[in-house]
Amino acid sequence: MNKNTILEVKNLSMYFGGLKAVDDLSFEVFEKEIVGLIGPNGAGKTTVFNCITQFYKEDKGEIWFKNKDDEEINLNDIKVTKVINHGLVRTFQNIELVPDLSIIDNILIGAHNQFKSGILEHILTLPRARREEKELREKAHHVLEFLKLHYIKDMYVAGQPYGVLKKIEIARALMANPKMIILDEPAAGLNDVETDELAGLIRHIRDEFDITVILVEHDMGFVMDVCDRICAISFGKFLAMDTAEEIIKNKAVQEAYLGGDDFE
Template structure:
């Protein structure tokens, strides 16, 4: 049990009469790269938001086991509490603090888990200064890790799409996460950037030991990076397994991967 970072059991999420997630059960093992795929409106982002505390599923349980032996329930906790418990995320449409530089964006992440510190900030004692130095150091390391060091002083609003994704990943990593959740990181990037992104995702897991959950449309990226997949359709899990298994799963092909022959045969 303790090797699960996220243990999702039978969650159902409704918006009025619309069932967004229907009895979804999912296990996210520590240290793996897991992907969730599915057609538009399948409930991928709903699942994502349920895991990060933004949405509250009406039924079921989500247990976050970030620090081993200290499981907490996700449902009913605010997004910032899940984040400070060790879950970092990126957004489908990248959300940066656009009036701040790349460096400042990441630094905010690095210092967010420290206390309030208004008094400390105004007195500016040795502890505060040491904290600042640590955050600076960490920020530089992470910018180097994602390859944005040369753009440290660039305003984040003027970064390219690919660079913004990497910035969001760096900002998330700055919070010392156990798991990193990526919401369609390849959206709006070009093929070269996709390749870079796939490498980055692998390096985050291999070098930093961060567990990764990936929601993605780009099948090439998913199949090359993910070790295990869940396929969602109309809010339900219709298949799970390795990329090879998913590729040959008939239910998945019908619902998502699709082929013209299958569709015509169904229609007739």
């Protein structure tokens, strides 16, 4: 692993029966970079994400990640529930929030592993449990303030507009003190104004918290706008990884992605 590499995917393969969802894929992500993963429908983008976050245990390959303590670890050896402790957190394609909890409580779910007090301490509301709850609530408030959502923090998630829900998911991810965030289609279902705002937000998050971002998105304008580098895959195979301008010019990407037609 290079000095400023944070994530290195090496020869990743994942099969579903006879279907090769991901086939010998390798790429590298550098620190504080925004990387887009693109590809036609069914190219295996979400599968790659699921492999990185250990929802799927890959059939072949290695995924090296530089964690919070700057140790290089192979994510394969780590349980799905422990991935977050190393500073890797993801959001979901479909919103996966708890509708009948308030916004701030939803965000506190992201801080689940930062509580040190156990269930008995919570039942007896011992000082440590109360202190932790108070401190993390304070922190959640600051995260919400950063996303300009603090004025609705006590409202229920149910009934909030789609753009707000997306932001809450990002806030929940930020709550975990991540080193890298994986965003699965963050702009899906947003209108143009909201998409622009989101692009600004993602860059802002990167600059403010020094967080690396990987995202999958179908909105090409958004991907070209926000990403430093783009990785293109097709049918689980690696095509190219470069800056937006170079990716547009890349013949293989054009063919795979647009069926041989010219871009634009």
